[in-house]
Amino acid sequence: MPQLVRMYARHVAIGFAISAVFVALLMWGNVMNLRHLVLSAPGGWLAGFLLWFFNGLVFAGAQFGIAVMNMGDDDGSNGGRRKPEPATPPALEPVPLRLRAGSR
Numbered sequence: 001m002p003q004l005v006r007m008y009a010r011h012v013a014i015g016f017a018i019s020a021v022f023v024a025l026l027m028w029g030n031v032m033n034l035r036h037l038v039l040s041a042p043g044g045w046l047a048g049f050l051l052w053f054f055n056g057l058v059f060a061g062a063q064f065g066i067a068v069m070n071m072g073d074d075d076g077s078n079g080g081r082r083k084p085e086p087a088t089p090p091a092l093e094p095v096p097l098r099l100r101a102g103s104r
Contacts, residue, residue, distance in 0.1 A: 011067050015060025016052075022059070023052045 027035045027048075038044040038051075 007067065008064060011064040012060040015058075015063040016056035018059045018063070019052055019056035022055055023048070026051075 027038065030036065038048045041047065
């Protein structure tokens with residue numbers, strides 16, 4: 001299996017595990033009486049599954065996005081083509097300004 005596919009599968013599994021913890025905490029805390037609704041409704045198991053599944057999709061996407069963004073090379077450069085900033089900023093010098101009286 002290619003390395004990218006393995007990385008994707010690993011981070012999707014991590015995202016769904018985070019979703020399971022999140023839904024378990026929601027049920028344990030009985031947030032907005034959710035545990036009662038899921039356990040007492042006739043199709044409550046489906047609602048619980050869908051809550052876990054769709055949160056899993058969100059957490060898996062976020063987990064994989066973070067993993068991809070952290071894949072950058074550590075070559076010390078910040079990227080781009082601009083010249084690097086000097087180590088010390090240039091000294092600021094006051095500029096004389098001449099005003100005429102009554103120029104308003």
